[in-house]
Amino acid sequence: MRDAPAKTALVTGVRGQDGSYLAELLLAHGYRVVGTSRRGGGDGRDWRIAHLLSRLDVVPLDLGDPAAVQEVVARVAPDEVYHLAAASRVDTSWERPMEALSANAGSTVNLMEAVRRVAPAARMVVASSCEIFGRPERWPQAEDTPVRPASPYGVSKAAAFWLASNYRESHALHVASAILYNHESPRRGPAFVTRKISRAAARIAAGVDRTLTLGNLEGRRDWGFAGDYAEAMWRMLQQERPRDLVIGTGVSHSVREYCEHAFALVGLDYREHVVADASLFRPVDTTSLVADARLARELLGWRPRVAFPALVEMMVTADLERVRSGADV
Template sequence: MKRAIISGINGQDGSYMTEYLISIGYEVHGIIHGPGGYNEESVERPGSESPLFYHPCDTSDPGQLTKLIYDIIPDEIYHFESRGRMNVRYDMHEFSGDITGLSSLMVLESVRQSGVGCKFCQSSSCEIFGSTPPPQNELSPFRPHSPYACAKLMSHLSAVNYREAHGLFAASGILFNHESPRKGEIFVSRKITSAVARIRACEEKHLIVGDLKPQRDWGYAPEYMEMMWKIIDGDAPCDYVIGTGEAHTVGEFVEEAFSYAGLDWGEHVKIDPRYFRPTDSRGLRADYTKAKNELGWEPRIRFRELVRIMVDADMRALGLEPPGEGDRVLRERFPRIWWEIE
């Protein structure tokens, strides 16, 4: 049985990655933050037969990380830990750098120090492209526009450096926006769909958002995690851009979500300049040619379907009967659903 370590296991990506790996026969060890740091007695396990283990560990402490890796001897490490909240992106520069940037460096150095020879997969972000005109691919210039994006670039380049300088199997998935019902409501996609559900439930009257003009390449998170496994399963470490190749504005997301739920967005949406970003990547759209040719990547869920999946889930969470088109698409496109449907 293969073993994998996942940092950021409690986030959207980490939780889906966990479920996918377990579905294909892995033993999964998740890094969590807890008092006292890592030791053999601190391991948590949901059940006696479960292939999932939780390890309290401070990812800023290379000593703890090295011991953890040496004790588990993983075949693979998936690094998802980061902080992408708005106030962290723009106001807490040192925190963003420490958690998002330095943690990758610490994990990579711990892999090197442990000498276990495992594979490492870095979750990089399309935000590192910043103002580079779309479409963006693996050879596009990096022009990050926020402290978070700068920190993610540090993480990405750290993986490249350890691959080239130390011979580590360090690969990166440069993931464009990937969403799901597990996305936190601090992110605009989930903020929109959860507000739609609450408005339908008569719990709220308005959605307050910032700029509606930025364009993003929106995809469905579970299938991006399948690609992270394909990236690390290869014979040689490489970096791959993963996205849908389509760009849609935040305004389009708003309009699609409200219209799907039978609501007029013009009656419920208010613009607040306080939510505008000081600088923003106006146009992000993936050129996933390399991933398509080498890994067989082709997105099964497109923009409209993604929005409907998320609205269905948020309505169901409030006890409402959803339109159901998103649920139908999931059953149709994924005959073997390996994750828990929200």
């Protein structure tokens, strides 16, 4: 009996945190993987996928250019499309709201339109966000929680969410949104709070820095491990019926708790090194979004495998190693 031909996956934003874990997972499952990036490779931008480059194609693509998007989708002829590329920071979306809208909602339209025209049988998942719930009246949040974003980033992700729903209903596209709660890893960008803390703990322990300035220490997040969330998105596309699903751990922790754990791992008391600066608070903080991921568990058999203490330890250990080896990113 002959093996089934390998599936082809197109992953936008493959150089990002989630893109790197997803590419790893898809390659392990025998897929041909093509990733997109706004720019060509080299000059240190490949640090998350350097170990995959011999098995992965990375093509430059401006997701804001409909003709270019359609050309790539036609050429790659994907079975599965993972739309991860985004202006992914809530804080900068307050400064550049139009960038968030065009990068997050506009790119989703261009990609779905291309899939509809030249690869209509492909299955597609859009990386949505718990930020679409903004300041909800219900905890934890599930698939039927009203969408009520409270930041330009949240609005852009809400627009992409409704557009995906619209393409599913109007054009029978196999597209679903993964409503992702915060997920972290040693590959998280250094501007995100968890990575700021793990990196600072390592640098302060090594005597390179002395203090870390943060915004609201009481802010709470439902933090999981990015590798688990990449697996959830893959499982979503193995379903016959596309369904929007909430993906998260169901447990929240404060930024203060993250600091406490991270600094304790390097033998330090965070209170001697972490300074809270009110000028860094967000204009509106979504305070405490917590996932009710029961439907994902039921339909996908998915559950998060890495708990909070192990996640913090993984990140601090990686940053200690980076500081030790001089490969700090």
